[in-house]
Amino acid sequence: MPKKLLTILTSTLWLLLSQAVMAEMTLDAANSHLYFTSIKNNQVAENHHFTALSGSVNATGEAQVTIDLSSVETLIPIRNERMREILFQVQSMPTAEITTQIDMAAINAMQLGERTRMTLPLEISLQGHSVTMDADLQVVKTQANSVLATTIRPILVKAADFGLENGIKALQKVAGLDAIGLSVPVYATLVFETE
DSSP states (O other), X not given: OOHHHHHHHHHHHHHHHHHHHXXXXXXXXGGOEEEEEEEETTTEEEEEEESOEEXXXXXXXXXXXXXXXXXXXXXXXXXXXXXXXXXXXXXXXXXXXXXXXXXXXXXXXXXTTOEEEEEEEEEEEXXXXXXXXXXXXXXXXXXXXXXXXXXXXXXXXXXXXXXXXXXXXXXXXXXXXXXXXXXXEEEEEEEEEEO
């Protein structure tokens, strides 16, 4: 094979591999889930989730997930409405944002089926407040173009960090409850795919 042709083929292959490695990843919303558990009257635990998530990871590892707060699902329609209007105030602040930085070299080096543990600092922005907290995640390369990240342990979100105490008190009053917990554990299962 002529040296010039070999150089062209090598350069083309390197370009294709570089593009694959640097490809942006998009959240697979249909297979991604974000759950939280609330405690009422100091003894009743209930699971809730959001049905509308979006997100991406760019080529440099900047990751973001957007939560549509109006998509909160508690399985009780009136409670959904109250959480949207009283707690989250979606008319003025309809979304929450989670951002972090991911080591894309580590992700790209993973073999199919390989799993690894990562601790990432998440910046969570909600109701005009931003708080950074660590998340312990298990990351699995499920397909050649797909990774699955799940929380190993829940992320504890405190109402006071986001100015939500008054909203919770208002929910408690309108629902006629003795108490609603001011911290909730949050669990995530997120699937990202290359485009």
